[in-house]
Each structure stands twice: as structure tokens, then as C-alpha cells.
Amino acid sequence: MAALRAQAEEPYREAMKARYGIEAPTAFGVRMNRVQAIAKPLRRRHDLALALWDTGQYDAQMVACHIDDPKQVTPEQMDAWRATFDNWATCDTACFKLFDQTPHAFGKVREWSALNDEFGKRAAFALLASLAGHVKGGPDEPFLEGLALIEAAATDDRNFVKKGVNWALRSVGQRRSPALKAAAREVAARLAASSDRTARWNGKDALRAFAKDDAKRAAKEAKSSA
Template identity: 60%
Template sequence: MSATRASEVLAKLERLGKKAVRDAYAPRYGIVAKQALGVSMAVLQKVAKGLGTDHALALSLWTTGCFEARMLATLIDDPAQVTAAQMERWCKDFDNWAICDTACFKLFDRTPHAFGKVVAWSKRKPEFEKRAAYALLASLALHDKHSSDDAFLRHLPRIAAAADDARNFVKKGVSWALRSIGTRSAALHAAARALAKRLASSEDPAPRWVGKDVLRDLSRPLVTKRIAAKAKRRE
């Protein structure tokens, strides 16, 4: 049944696809997708809302290999039914930042396997598998309302080590993770800034870029005001 429904959904996506959207993926957004139809994220979200949560359909859509079908799969899957093995399979299929980040930001961070995958994927060599570790860590920092500061502090050495990776999508993922951690609390803000300062002083271009990018973001008045407000609420 799910395979039949997946075929119907894929046909719908094909009808919704636009050449102008597809042609803009690489030059405008840096998205290189092998099987792309040209369906915008806004349209995919509307389709997802109409479908509702459907784990079986998500699995079937992923197997099509279609970029938009996979994006849709991350939007409709049920995190309670997502297994560690499924996360592993999907991670190995990541071939651009958009599917990597969407899976982490919309689905994987809500599973009980999330922190474990941060550790596992941080050791990977393929660019988007390694990025997934830090996209997932960033997503957890932004969405997880229950974990302690220590749950994130323990990942700072991992971030420091990965900052040496000069590959574009890895270093941007590392920056995203550290910036996100730095917005959770005053203590994490201080720790993130301290690490960022150390990275920014590096003679190596990659960690220097990460450090400066993080410092620029965490020094913004909007961020510092939010951190101060959070600290006041905890008093």
C-alpha cells in the first residue's frame, strides 16, 4: 500500500515541479541533486501537511531517490518510529546540504538516537555524513528543551577537532553547531565564545574562519540580549 501511495505522491511532485526552481538549485543555493523535480520547500510543506505523519510512506518515498521525495519523507516521518538503522541508511544517502540539514532539523533531532549519532557521524569521512553530525548537534541545541548544559559542553572538543576540516559544508556545519550551542544559556554562550576566540586565533584558515564566524554571530546585540534575559529568568 505504501509503495502505491508513494507512486501517487511522486506523480504529484512531478506535476508540481518547475524548471525555474530546479535550475536555481545549484547556482543560487548550492544544492546539487541528481534526481530533482524543482518543487520549492514551501510547496513541499503544504504537501506534507496534507499527507500527515506517515512512517511507512516516508520510507517508501526515500527509496525513490528523488530529491524532493526525500525532502518530503523527512517532513512526514514519525520520529518515534525512526530507528538508529534507518538514520544510518539515510545519512549514507546524503548528497547535498539541503537533505542533510532538513533530515537533522526536522526529524532526526527528535529521536532518542540523536546524541549517539552526533558522536558516530563526527568520525565519518564523507563530507555530508560528517556535516550531519554538526547539523544534528545544531538542531539539538536549538530544539532540545530538556538536556543540560553538560550535554552540549561535552561536544565542544569534538567541534574544536572538526574545525580543522576545510571542506565548505563541514566547516559551515561546525560553525552552525557552535553558534547554536552558544545561544542556549549564559554558561554555554561563554564557553562557545571562549572556543571561538581560540579558533579565531589559529594560523590555519579553516578553524580561523569558524572562530570568526561564530564570534560575529554570538556578539550580535540580539543574541547577547536573549542570553541576558535567559540568565535573569534563571535567577
């Protein structure tokens, strides 16, 4: 905690909300690269991570996400931490720095997608997006189930849910197997044709991202064959 206070910057703390939309009243204002530098020598310190999280202090919780041992993280801990999410940065960092490395991750995607609170539901799709980017190989089935959850949640117009759903759809469609990429494009096309405004936005935005990827790939192939 002393190390975090020593790295605090008031202008950065003020910018967190104004520039990045992070609502964190307890934040000291420590830049992420400094959070990571403090966390680096403390990796796999489960008890310390729990103690830091329990402070309720934003920067300490960010360190906790970086240092916890995913092998020791229980489903109960994941639920307890998720229940306290009150900003997108803590939610997303917990998901892509820690939770996606646990064997409980896909189960929590299913459970949390049924939640009603904004950050709890975002956590489901932030976790799915993280799994799509970080899991190497494996079966397609959990991600196919994830696509069904995405489609079911695509009409939720709350900002952080909407953006989480969109992130997950794009991640599956850009980072997984050819079959999953095709399935994600089918979901995006259905959403783009929806009568619901939020679903339409999700589908069209994902289709634009996929088209951009396809164009880059075609240009790269053309260059290599020239």
C-alpha cells in the same frame, strides 16, 4: 509522486544549483513551501516515508523528512539515510525536521563526527545545531561534549563540513544556557587565535555573531530601561 510532479518548476530546478548550491540531479524543482503543503496531511506516516526515501528522488526524500514519525525512526534508519546524503539540503532537512526529535540524536552526533565523507560529517554538526535550537531545557553535558567535537573538527576545510561546524558552534553559543554560551565563546576565542586558517575562520565568524547578539541585547535592555 504525482503531486510532486504537478508542482515542478523547471526554472526553480535550474536555480537550485546556480543560486543555492544544491546538487540534486533527480530533483523535479518543487519549492519548499509546496513540499510542505504536500507533506502536511501525511504527517507521522512512517511506512510512506520509508517508501518515498527509497525512491532516491530528491523531492520525495524531502517529503519523507517532513512526514516520518520520529518515534519509529531507528538508529539503523538514520545511518542508512545518512549514507545516501549527497547535498546539503537533504542532509540538513533530515537533521532539523526529523533526526533531532529522536532519542538517538546525540549518539549519532558523536558517531558521525568521526566520519570522513563530507556530507556524513556535516550531518553530525547539522544535527548538533538542530538540537541546540530545538531541545528545550535538559542538561548541558551533551552540548559540552558537542563543543569538544566542534573544536576537534574546526580545521576541516571542506566547505560543507566547515559551514556545519560553524553553524553548530553559533547555535550552541546563541541558543543554550548561560554556561554553554560562555563555553562556546571560549571555544570560538581559541579557534580565532589558531594558526590554522579554517579554525580561525570558524572562531572569528562565531565571535562576530556573538558580538552582534550581545549588541542587540544591550540595545534592547537600554530601550526598556529608558
